[in-house]
Amino acid sequence: MTNSPNPQDNGPVNNSPAAEPSTPGPRLGAARRLLLVGKVIEVRLRFIAVVLGVGLFIGYWETVKNYWDKWTRPAAVAQRQLGPDQEFFCPMHPSVVRETYEPNGDVPKCPICGMPLSIRKKGEKEPLPPGITGRVQLTPERIQLAGVQTVAVEYRPLVKQTTTVGYVTYDESRLSRVVSRVSGYVEKLYIDKTFAAVRAGDPLAEIYSPELYSAAQELMVAAQYSGGRELAAAAREKLRLLGVSPEEIEQIERQRKPAVRLVLRSPQAGWVIEKKIVVGSSVQPGMTLLEVADLTSVWVEAAVFEKDVEFLQVGQRVEATVEAYPGRVFAGRVDLIYPVLEASTRTNRVRFVLDNPQAELRPGMYATVRIDTPLETLPAIRQAIQKRPQIVQVSAGGEHPQPGVLSVPERAVVDTGAKQIVYVERQPGVFEGVEVQLGPRVAFREDGRTVDYYPVLAGLQPGDRVAAAGAFLIDAETRLNPAAASSYFGASGGPQSGARPAPSGPSGPRPETPKREEPSAEALQRVAELPEPDRRLALRQKYCPVTGKPLGSMGVPVKVVLRGNQAVFLCCRGCVGKARLHPDETLKKVGELVAEAPGVAPHAGHAGQGEAASPITADRQR
Structure with missing residues (x-):
């Protein structure tokens, strides 16, 4: 007999699901967690492996690339290699030298100009350009x-500055001598001392002369006869030749009184620098009695070294100073370069004329003379400037020659x-x-x-x-x-380089012509600042023949005149030297740029097919 459970002994019966026996859930949750951890570890390991793989690939990229080139290189070109005594070089850039072909068998190119390199023997000397x-x-x-x-x-x-020292002396063109034309005796001296200042016409001395009395008497006798006109004229001329002034001759005729004394007068203003007579002195015809000097202009006699003669030119302006007047500068000019050289001192005498309106410069003073000679005035340098193509500065105001x-x-x-x-x-x-x-x-x-x-x-x-x-x-x-x-700075494989051309097949790669940069609005605005004739020429040229950059991209274009009258526009002054170094190449490039311009077809001003366009002729405004 089965005994049923006693509700009283066991308490109330719970029929809820929680009262049911528990399932093995906790053990299954741990398994899932282990599985999740394993997957996370796997993902991280894969990430680390990928990172390591990428790092190794980057680190050994050159090795991988070399192996790839080795495995993929065609067998026919794998045998191409230079001889042991050969090397590649760039004639335009001597610093670029390579000893092997490219990995794909191509001739290496210059990283600067992009042209294929030429081959030469190692250590071989190439002829250099003239000069x-x-x-x-x-x-x-x-x-x-x-x-x-x-x-x-x-x-x-x-400016060449030449300095020399000389001494002040009289200007010989301003010296006057008072000479007696009659014989007699000095009765009176109006100027009885030397270095007295006189004016033109001032009386200097009075001479008693019987010869003068006889000539005056002849004039009076001739004047008494009505037919003695010719005799009177001859008597007047005789008195004039003896030094009598026309006023004094008229006075003799008017007063009918012969003159016995001759008054000597100063021929110019100045100073009496020499007096050879005193009262009572006997004088003869041709005897120098006094000497008058005008000191408003003086000479400076100096000497310059033989090497400095070329810097002096007659008429050149000079400046002089003397110790007597510190800070004062006296202006003058070169009056004469003596045609004789002093053999003992190897110097050449030079004469300077200085203005001396206040008579501050006195003969006998030492003067320091400075001559400034701009070198462009020298004949040799003038010829060099004429031979050299002219460079002009172009601005909105026109052309200005470079000073x-x-x-x-x-x-x-x-x-x-x-x-x-x-x-x-x-x-x-x-x-x-x-x-x-x-x-x-x-x-x-x-x-x-x-x-x-x-x-x-x-x-x-x-x-x-x-x-x-x-x-x-x-x-x-x-x-x-x-x-x-030894490197020749010329065209690759040119006839002057002496280098053999780099071998390349007919299907070898050729450098592509880079696409030209179009001028910006700012560049066109700078070109518009040029004068009208130059602006038209610059717009036709459009690009700099040296750098290939648009004109106006680096400021107002610089105009250079090559080969006489052919104008070329450059992007900046830095291109002037290169353009002048290779004028023919520059002009040829300009012709090509003009021919490439839209709407410009070859005509009389440009070359036809097979020839480079002729350069632009400058519209010179003088």
């Missing part, structure tokens, strides 16, 4: 250690005795030794200090940057490393 004595390339570190500094070749108002003389600092010149060399920085770190022709060295005041400059007659162009400091170190580097001067 170039050497070329050297220096790293920025060596340039800094050597203290090399470059300056631009510019126009400067150079001064093209000059280079003295410290930039390496003088070997036989020639003078200046090192020009053609590219950053690349210096070329250029043989130049220079004029005389002169001092120039610049930034509060005096710097010596040479005028450039030939060899340099405006805008060239030359090594002013460290030029001797660059010259020493060129002589110690002759191979550094």
Whole structure:
């Protein structure tokens, strides 16, 4: 018999689900958590693996790339390689040198100009252009250690200052001598001492002369006869030749009283610097009695060194000072350059004429004379300026010729005795030794200090940057490393380069012509600031032939006249030197730019097919 549960013993019966026996839920929740943790760890490990893989790929990119090129390179070009004594180089940029082909077998290109490199033998010397004595390339570190500094070749108002010392003397053209024309005796002296001031016509002395009495008597006798007109005229002429004035002759005829005394008068204003007679002195015809000098103008006799003669020109203005009047400057001019050189002193005498209205300069004084000679007035430099293409400054007001003389600092010149060399920085770190022709060295005041400059007659162009400091170190580097001067600065594979052209197949890649930048509104506005004729020419040219940049992008275009009368517009003054260095190439490029301009077809002013367009002819406004 089954005993049923006693409700009283076990309490009330709970029929809710919570009272049902529990399931194994807690054990299943732990499994899920373990599974979730495993998945998280897996994801993180995958992320770390991906990061490590990317890092290794980046770190070994060059190795991977080399292997890829090796595996994918065609077998035919894999055999292309240079000989052990050959190398690639860029004739336009000597610093670019490569020893192998590109990984794909192509001829390497210059990273600067994009042209294929040429092949040469290692250490082979290439002929340099005429006038170039050497070329050297220096790293920025060596340039800094050597203290090399470059300056631009510019126009400067150079003036040669010549100083000399001379003595003041009389102006011979203002000296007068009082000479007796009759014989007699001095009865009276109106000026009885030397250095007395006189005016023109003042009486100086009175002479008793029987000869004068006889001539006056002849005039009176001739005047008494009605037919003695010719005799009277002859008597008057005789008195005039004896020194009698016309007024005194008329007085003799009017008073009918012969004169026995002759009054000598001063021929000019000045000072009596010499007196050779006293009262009672006997005089004879032709005897010098007194001497009168006009000191309103005096001479300075000086001497200059032989090397300074070329700086003097007759009529040139000068300034003089004397110790008697400190701070006073007397103006004058060069009157005569003596045609004889003093052999013992190697000096040349020079005569200066100084204005002396107050008679402050006295004969016998020492005077310091300064002559300032602008170098552009010298004949040799004038010829050099005429030969050099003219550079003009263009502004809204028109054309203004560049003033001064093209000059280079003295410290930039390496003088070997036989020639003078200046090192020009053609590219950053690349210096070329250029043989130049220079004029005389002169001092120039610049930034509060005096710097010596040479005028450039030939060899340099405006805008060239030359090594002013460290030029001797660059010259020493060129002589110690002759191979550094072997690269020819010319066209790749050109006839003058002496280099063999780089091998390339007919299907080899060619550099693409870059798309030109269109002028901005601001650039066109700057072009509009030019005068009307220049504005039309600049708009036809549109681009700078040196940099290829639009005209006006770097300021108002700079106008340069090449080959006589052919105008070229450049984007900035920095391009002037390059344009003048290669004028034919610049003009050819300008012709191409004009031919490429929209709406400009080849005609009489431009070349036809197969020829470069002719350059623009300047509309010169004088």
